[in-house]
Amino acid sequence: MSDLAHQRRRRKLALAMVVAAYVLSFFQRFAPAGIAQDLIAAFNTTASSLGVLAATYFYVYTVMQVPTGILVDTLGPRLILLLGGLVGGIGSLLFGLALSLDLALLGRTLIGLGVSVTFIAMLKIIALSFDERRFASLVGISMLVGNLGSVLAGAPLSWLAQVAGWRGVFVGLAVVSLLLGVGCWWLLGESGGGKGRSLSASSADKPRFDRTAVLAGLLLVLRNRDTWPVACVNFGICGSFFAFAGLWATPFLTQVHSMTRAVAANHVSLYFAGFALGCAFVGTLSDRLGRRKPVLVASSHLYALIWLVWLSGSALPLGLSYALFALMGLVTASFTLTWACAKEVNPPLLSGMSTSVTNMGGFLAAAILQPMVGWVMDWTWQGGLTESGARFYTPDDFHAGLLLLAGTAALGALASWRIRETGCRNIWQQPV
Secondary structure (H helix, E strand, O other): OOHHHHHHHHHHHHHHHHHHHHHHHHHHHHHHHHOHHHHHHHHOOOHHHHHHHHHHHHHHHHHHHHHHHHHHHHHOHHHHHHHHHHHHHHHHHHHHHOOOHHHHHHHHHHHHHHHOOHHHHHHHHHHHHOOHHHHHHHHHHHHHHHOHHHHHOOHHHHHHHHHHOHHHHHHHHHHHHHHHHHHHHHHOOOOHHHOOOOOOOOOOOOOOOOHHHHHHHHHHHHHOOOHHHHHHHHHHHHHHHHHHHHHHHHHHHHHOOOOOHHHHHHHHHHHHHHHHHHHHHHHHHHHHHOOOHHHHHHHHHHHHHHHHHHHHOOOOOHHHHHHHHHHHHHHHHHHHHHHHHHHHOOOHHHHHHHHHHHHHHHHHHHHHHHHHHHHHHHHHOOOOEOOOOOEOOOHHHHHHHHHHHHHHHHHHHHHHHHOOOOOOOOOOOOOO
């Protein structure tokens, strides 16, 4: 095998390993939705407390986005992926063994810290190792595979938690996290025989870690007016998606629409499956059209309109509710174009920082919305208690919480009109 062919194969294997870590990241992100009732019973929580427990992941994930972008741009993704696997594994173990809500919060925090590095590292590897014209397509395909984790966090996790217990699931995930971190470290190392460059980044591809240079690069991204509309779209669409599908969808369907836990979990899994397919479809469609903005505008507005159906409180035939969840997943995927838009309006060498700033929008929204929806529901609560002593929420309680999510989705749709069209290429120019 020639050296060039070996390098290509190594890059593909490295990307596959990072995508596998991304599958785990998605699973951890949405796992509380699949075991919400188990968590309520295990820790005797209210809606607001459950929201805080689920959102702890997003708090630390949000805070870590810009630091991760800086580390990826300066040190490369290899070391931080190894450390991320180790920290995430410790957090998963602690969460699975937690006997109190405080320990569960600490475990969830460590999980968020560990997996927070995966996505930005994946974007950097794609940006460095593959053709720029295929960036959105490769990101979409990677997210299609990564979303397997979100699908597994729906009905499969709900079933497994009832069979084997949710604690055993997270103990097993601790081992998986560590193995993935080690695998990324190995595949992103120097190529065989000591020849060739590291797959994590070459010295020409990453600036030396210098605080002044890093701050200047970050300020350049933040001062770029074209960065902020993209971040706002991510905030609105991605944030409402994470808050709803990541926690409140299952309780909403079981308590408002009187679905069984299995049927509700199937809806969430279908949402994730639609989102996974949408990630590949939206990125490929955008690359083939050579346009970003029209795809974002159309999809984000359709996504916002679907929220009106859930706000109406209307009882839907089962087939129609399944179809709406699938459609919602497909159009939610439009926010994946925001990373390509951010990368294409900022300097290529700052792709880690630009995508991390944009990505921070969605996780910031989720961190705010998950507990806030629970707080609003507790504030309006007039329902009773279940046999286990947990609170039962009425449709009116959920309506108040869903208004927050629908409003956030509408904000993202409106912001899509302010995005600058890039023509699927980098259009940044050094200011004179």
